[in-house]
Amino acid sequence: MIFYDCATAPSPRRARMFIAEKGLEIETRQISIADREQLSDAFLAINPRATVPVLVTDEGDTLTENVAIATYLDARFPDRPLLGTTPSEEAQIMMWSAIAEGQGGAPVAETLRNSNPAMKGRALPGPANFEQIPELANRGLARVKLFFGTLDRQLQGRDFLTGDNFTYADITAFVFVDFARIIKQRIPEELTAATDWYARIKARPSAGL
Amino acid sequence: MIFYDCATAPSPRRARMFIAEKGLEIETRQISIADREQLSDAFLAINPRATVPVLVTDEGDTLTENVAIATYLDARFPDRPLLGTTPSEEAQIMMWSAIAEGQGGAPVAETLRNSNPAMKGRALPGPANFEQIPELANRGLARVKLFFGTLDRQLQGRDFLTGDNFTYADITAFVFVDFARIIKQRIPEELTAATDWYARIKARPSAGL
Numbered sequence: 506m507i508f509y510d511c512a513t514a515p516s517p518r519r520a521r522m523f524i525a526e527k528g529l530e531i532e533t534r535q536i537s538i539a540d541r542e543q544l545s546d547a548f549l550a551i552n553p554r555a556t557v558p559v560l561v562t563d564e565g566d567t568l569t570e571n572v573a574i575a576t577y578l579d580a581r582f583p584d585r586p587l588l589g590t591t592p593s594e595e596a597q598i599m600m601w602s603a604i605a606e607g608q609g610g611a612p613v614a615e616t617l618r619n620s621n622p623a624m625k626g627r628a629l630p631g632p633a634n635f636e637q638i639p640e641l642a643n644r645g646l647a648r649v650k651l652f653f654g655t656l657d658r659q660l661q662g663r664d665f666l667t668g669d670n671f672t673y674a675d676i677t678a679f680v681f682v683d684f685a686r687i688i689k690q691r692i693p694e695e696l697t698a699a700t701d702w703y704a705r706i707k708a709r710p711s712a713g714l
Numbered sequence: 715m716i717f718y719d720c721a722t723a724p725s726p727r728r729a730r731m732f733i734a735e736k737g738l739e740i741e742t743r744q745i746s747i748a749d750r751e752q753l754s755d756a757f758l759a760i761n762p763r764a765t766v767p768v769l770v771t772d773e774g775d776t777l778t779e780n781v782a783i784a785t786y787l788d789a790r791f792p793d794r795p796l797l798g799t800t801p802s803e804e805a806q807i808m809m810w811s812a813i814a815e816g817q818g819g820a821p822v823a824e825t826l827r828n829s830n831p832a833m834k835g836r837a838l839p840g841p842a843n844f845e846q847i848p849e850l851a852n853r854g855l856a857r858v859k860l861f862f863g864t865l866d867r868q869l870q871g872r873d874f875l876t877g878d879n880f881t882y883a884d885i886t887a888f889v890f891v892d893f894a895r896i897i898k899q900r901i902p903e904e905l906t907a908a909t910d911w912y913a914r915i916k917a918r919p920s921a922g923l
Contacts, residue, residue, distance in 0.1 A: 564802045572781070573809035580801035592789035593773045600782035633860060640847045651842060 508533045509551065509559040511543075515610070515684040519571045520558035522676045525711035527578055527585055531560075544632065555632045572602070575673050587673045597667040601659070601674035605666075609652040610681040616645030616688045649690050656682070657696035664705065671706070679706040717742045718760065718768040720752075724819070724893040728780045729767035731885045734920035736787055736794050740769075753841070764841045781811070784882050796882045806876040810868070810883035814875075818861040819890040825854030825897045858899050865891070866905035873914065880915070888915040 508524065508531045510517045524531055536542045536557050543555045552559045552569050560568045560577065568574045579588040589595035618628045620642035628635045656678060659666055666674045682692060682703060692699045706712055717733065717740045719726045733740055745751045745766050752764045761768045761778050769777045769786065777783050788797040798804035827837045829851035837844045865887060868875055875883045891901060891912060901908045915921055 562802065562805075566802050566806060568805050568809055570809045570812040572812050573805040576808045577801050577805035580804050592786050593771065593775050595789050596771075596777050596782040596786035597775060599785045600777055600779045603779040603781050629857075633856075635853055635856075636849075638847060638849045638853070640845075641850060644844055644847070647842075647844075648838075 506531045506563055507561045509536050509548075509557050509561075510534070511536050511538050511557045514538055514557060515613075515680050516556070516571060517558040518684075519676055519680045520560065520574045521714055522680065522711045523571075523575050523578065523587060523673060525714055526587055526671070526676070526709075527582055529578065529582060549632070553632065554630075556630050571677070572599075579673075587671075587676070589667075589672065594667065594670075594672075598672045598674045601666045602677040604655070605652075605674065605678035605681055608648065608655060609678060609685075612645035612648035612652065613681055613685050613688060613690070614645075616642045616649065619645070620688075646688065646690070649685055649688070653682075653690075653692050653696055653699060656692070656702070657699035660698035660702045663698075665702070671709070675702075675706055679703065679712065683707075683712075715740045715772055716770045718745050718757075718766050718770075719743070720745050720747050720766045723747055723766060724822075724889050725765070725780060726767035727893075728885055728889045729769065729783045730923055731889065731920045732780075732784050732787065732796060732882060734923055735796055735880070735885070735918075736791055738787065738791060758841070762841065763839075765839050780886070781808075788882075796880075796885070798876075798881065803876065803879075803881075807881045807883045810875045811886040813864070814861075814883065814887035814890055817857065817864060818887060818894075821854035821857035821861065822890055822894050822897060822899075823854075825851045825858065828854070829897075855897065855899070858894055858897070862891075862899075862901050862905055862908060865901070865911070866908035869907035869911045872907075874911070880918070884911075884915055888912065888921065892916075892921075 510521055510533050512535060536548055542548060543557060549555060554569055556569060558574060560574045562577060568577055575588060579586055589598045618624045619637045619639060625637060626634050628637045665671050666678060692703055694700055719730055719742050745757055751757060752766060758764060763778055765778060767783060769783045771786060777786055784797060788795055798807045827833045828846045828848060834846060835843050837846045874880050875887060901912055903909055
């Protein structure tokens with residue numbers, strides 16, 4: 506297998522944490538988004554969508570979405586499951602990862618990409634160029650604040666998003682909460698359940714990679 | 715189990731098709747988005763996110779995301795699998811459903827919600843109100859056209875998005891392609907692989923529900 510990573514971006518960090526938590530070692534190649542290497546002919550031949558992470562599997566599949574990489578690795582290497590072991594657990598984990606993507610990750614990305622001068626003309630990932638929309642940056646900021654509240658409510662009485670076990674859902678939410686620093690947002694300290702959860706995950710070795 | 719549906723909206727249609735393709739019969743309640751019933755106190759007590767579909771399971775879980783409903787039902791009722799039976803199949807199906815959501819469903823929704831006068835002040839689903847952003851409607855239109863090309867390239871030499879079998883990925887992509895009529899977009903007829911795929915799925919009984 507080959508894992509295409511980028512040390513500075515949140516989406517590949519999700520796959521990197523997942524691989525580490527599974528205890529797997531996979532040959533890794535860095536793609537520098539700062540150098541626009543994801544738009545190079547060499548990388549577009551691997552992933553025409555021009556995004557990382559990418560996992561090329563032993564079967565020869567090219568997986569370009571975090572949910573696909575997680576699904577593949579958890580099914581192929583069932584030790585240390587991160588996607589649950591019962592229908593109920595599996596569903597809750599997929600649900601909370603999707604909520605964290607849509608209500609946490611998407612707004613952070615909208616704010617960053619539509620306000621950062623370095624991303625002018627690159628307001629969306631992918632091979633096509635889109636102009637920035639300043640109102641979208643403002644809307645993203647409002648939504649990230651709502652997301653912190655959503656997290657805190659779910660974490661009342663729970664160590665992790667779906668219960669007693671650390672899972673893929675926690676990876677997704679943690680990575681986007683951590684990345685929100687780039688738009689100067691962090692969990693308000695009065696949200697103690699979410700603040701404690703964040704500290705709990707930050708302390709895991711996989712979070713320091 | 716109880717399935718909260720809305721006959722006019724694309725997201726619950728995905729779950730409705732999934733349930734039908736699994737051959738399941740689940741007690742169903744209609745939530746009228748036209749009447750803003752999703753924002754009623756009674757429904758907010760079920761799903762504070764104010765979205766459909768929702769599946770309340772026999773274990774008592776409230777599942778509010780399509781990926782969670784599909785994951786639960788396919789794990790609990792393994793006959794007629796729609797999420798694959800090998801790590802490679804499972805990953806490809808999750809990948810293509812995620813691509814269809816992000817590159818097809820999201821742009822259609824952005825265009826509709828940011829241009830339709832009836833959705834003024836309701837540019838996003840959920841309990842919070844957001845104003846329309848006209849540039850986002852234009853951007854969505856451009857992205858939907860790109861998505862039709864993505865679909866057509868993937869369907870070269872394949873009957874369904876991930877190979878020989880109809881899956882959850884086809885449901886996701888079909889529902890959003892079909893819903894694009896609301897922003898007056900359809901697969902260009904010169905994209906014959908995508909056009910044929912669309913006709914193939916449209917002919918399934920589950921597409922008529």
